[in-house]
Amino acid sequence: MSTTETVRAPLVRARDVEKRFGEHTVLSGIDLELQEGQVISLLGPSGSGKSTFLRCINLLEQIDSGEIRYRDEVLGFELRDGVYHPLAEKRKSRQRVHFGMVFQQFNLFPHLTALENVCEGLRVVQRQSRAEAEERGRFLLDRVGLADKAGQYPAMLSGGQQQRVAIARALAPRPAVMLFDEPTSALDPELVGEVLDVMRELADAGMTMLIVTHEMNFAREVSDAVALLDQGRIVEFGAPEQVLTDPQSERAKAFVNAMKRK
Amino acid sequence: MAPTSESTAAPAPAVGAAAGARREYRFARPVRWSWWISGAISVLVLLGVVDFLVNGRNWQWDVVAEYLFHPDILVGLGNTIVLTVTCAITGLLMGGVVAYLRMSSNPVFRAIGAVYIWLIRAIPALVLLLFIFFLAALLPQIPIGLPFLPPFASLPTNTLISQSTAAILGLTLIQGAYIGEIYRGGILSVPRGQLEAARSMGMTHWQAMRRIIAPQSIRVVIPPLGNEMITLFKNTSLVFVIGYTELLTTVQLIYGETYQTIPLLVVACIWYLALTSIAMLGQRQLEKRFGKGFRGVDD
Numbered sequence: 130m131s132t133t134e135t136v137r138a139p140l141v142r143a144r145d146v147e148k149r150f151g152e153h154t155v156l157s158g159i160d161l162e163l164q165e166g167q168v169i170s171l172l173g174p175s176g177s178g179k180s181t182f183l184r185c186i187n188l189l190e191q192i193d194s195g196e197i198r199y200r201d202e203v204l205g206f207e208l209r210d211g212v213y214h215p216l217a218e219k220r221k222s223r224q225r226v227h228f229g230m231v232f233q234q235f236n237l238f239p240h241l242t243a244l245e246n247v248c249e250g251l252r253v254v255q256r257q258s259r260a261e262a263e264e265r266g267r268f269l270l271d272r273v274g275l276a277d278k279a280g281q282y283p284a285m286l287s288g289g290q291q292q293r294v295a296i297a298r299a300l301a302p303r304p305a306v307m308l309f310d311e312p313t314s315a316l317d318p319e320l321v322g323e324v325l326d327v328m329r330e331l332a333d334a335g336m337t338m339l340i341v342t343h344e345m346n347f348a349r350e351v352s353d354a355v356a357l358l359d360q361g362r363i364v365e366f367g368a369p370e371q372v373l374t375d376p377q378s379e380r381a382k383a384f385v386n387a388m389k390r391k
Numbered sequence: 392m393a394p395t396s397e398s399t400a401a402p403a404p405a406v407g408a409a410a411g412a413r414r415e416y417r418f419a420r421p422v423r424w425s426w427w428i429s430g431a432i433s434v435l436v437l438l439g440v441v442d443f444l445v446n447g448r449n450w451q452w453d454v455v456a457e458y459l460f461h462p463d464i465l466v467g468l469g470n471t472i473v474l475t476v477t478c479a480i481t482g483l484l485m486g487g488v489v490a491y492l493r494m495s496s497n498p499v500f501r502a503i504g505a506v507y508i509w510l511i512r513a514i515p516a517l518v519l520l521l522f523i524f525f526l527a528a529l530l531p532q533i534p535i536g537l538p539f540l541p542p543f544a545s546l547p548t549n550t551l552i553s554q555s556t557a558a559i560l561g562l563t564l565i566q567g568a569y570i571g572e573i574y575r576g577g578i579l580s581v582p583r584g585q586l587e588a589a590r591s592m593g594m595t596h597w598q599a600m601r602r603i604i605a606p607q608s609i610r611v612v613i614p615p616l617g618n619e620m621i622t623l624f625k626n627t628s629l630v631f632v633i634g635y636t637e638l639l640t641t642v643q644l645i646y647g648e649t650y651q652t653i654p655l656l657v658v659a660c661i662w663y664l665a666l667t668s669i670a671m672l673g674q675r676q677l678e679k680r681f682g683k684g685f686r687g688v689d690d
Contacts, residue, residue, distance in 0.1 A: 238603055240606045241684065
């Protein structure tokens with residue numbers, strides 16, 4: 130146990146998180162702490178619940194038990210007299226602003242240009258002026274290497290370019306934590322690199338990140354810690370080298386070997 | 392006729408021939424006999440129709456010309472336009488209410504929406520208009536209060552339901568049901584990820600609806616809405632059953648006296664044709680306006 134724990138309270142702390150879809154239990158008792166500036170990758174076979182966990186943090190799903198906190202704030206609920214009362218949608222919206230989410234399918238707004246996509250949240254949620262939002266938008270598009278694509282609609286961009294715009298869009302309101310939900314899984318192999326490059330730069334710049342991915346080498350390279358999920362539980366957690374080269378549990382060994390064979 | 396094929400093409404070039412020696416490929420144009428024949432027949436049929444329109448004696452084009460801009464006709468036309476525009480606005484609003492009911496998380500709202508749509512689809516428009524117009528016969532006083540309890544106050548139905556309010560109310564109820572379903576289809580056509588992306592950046596439900604879902608639905612919704620508006624425009628002719636003097640009622644009143652049935656119906660058709668054309672032009676402009684980002688690269 131680290132003695133600095135009391136000094137550096139985690140940015141995000143999940144405790145005993147459970148999530149069910151009907152009869153099916155997707156998450157059963159997830160514990161995770163994400164420190165400021167830390168990059169954690171969530172790995173695991175499909176259906177292990179790693180994407181669902183990300184969506185619970187961002188309140189796109191409501192958890193059935195346990196607790197997720199951002200700093201001292203309970204996410205999605207208000208704790209009154211020891212009972213968790215679900216928050217009204219408006220207050221959930223306010224909590225979502227702490228997080229920037231990048232989706233597997235990009236989910237760019239097709240009726241808006243790249244620049245408008247990046248500015249939309251700033252204009253609508255942060256109520257910034259057009260000039261203010263566009264300045265930030267152009268800066269971010271430049272940062273992901275797409276300054277020249279500002280006026281293009283998503284349909285005219287490649288998958289890799291779309292995902293980079295989506296990253297810029299998620300960064301626009303200066304979120305404290307970036308959540309990546311399999312950001313390269315929908316991309317053609319030759320386009321994966323450009324997206325990973327942008328994510329690597331973000332990690333190097335000190336951004337706090339939680340990444341669901343199948344890119345083992347990337348996870349090993351950028352992550353401070355790796356969590357291996359299986360059937361809704363974290364079966365192994367630790368430094369990437371240790372988890373990915375010398376896993377302890379049988380489940381983790383099987384998964385790592387399967388990924389190596391690919 | 393031109394030769395149909397030239398299959399004896401130039402000899403194939405040697406594999407790996409010099410880069411400069413490029414072979415020319417020549418393609419024959421197929422002769423489409425059936426295309427020419429069916430085209431010619433169609434032209435003949437069209438000419439026949441024109442002949443019928445121009446030389447048929449009973450069209451009485453002189454009568455058509457006489458009545459086309461007749462003051463009574465123009466008043467009727469004005470009434471048709473006023474009724475169409477009014478009902479278009481109320482129908483679009485009613486459609487929003489219906490779509491909201493149908494997509495509500497409240498099961499009571501959903502049921503009300505479903506039953507309403509079911510009834511409107513089942514009852515012929517003509518019958519509904521008559522029901523509303525003769526509402527006084529069923530319900531002489533409109534009570535204000537709670538069901539099964541004595542009303543606080545009541546209004547005589549006949550003062551509320553005139554020919555024009557019956558017409559507007561009836562057409563609004565009819566349009567509202569169909570437009571509501573069109574809206575719902577439009578909203579459902581937007582992928583779920585769009586709403587999630589909007590919500591995840593902190594937009595409230597209504598912000599996401601207004602900024603992200605609605606603009607994308609509009610593109611899908613315009614063609615069926617255009618259809619619905621044109622249907623409405625012609626449906627206004629149904630209100631003749633309750634005596635509202637729109638274009639068709641006016642035409643009927645005139646030919647009831649003069650017995651010039653056909654030319655006066657032609658007058659009505661010409662006006663319907665003109666207004667429909669204008670509406671279609673407007674629709675095309677809207678489609679262009681909201682197609683941004685969805686067409687090709689030359690957008």
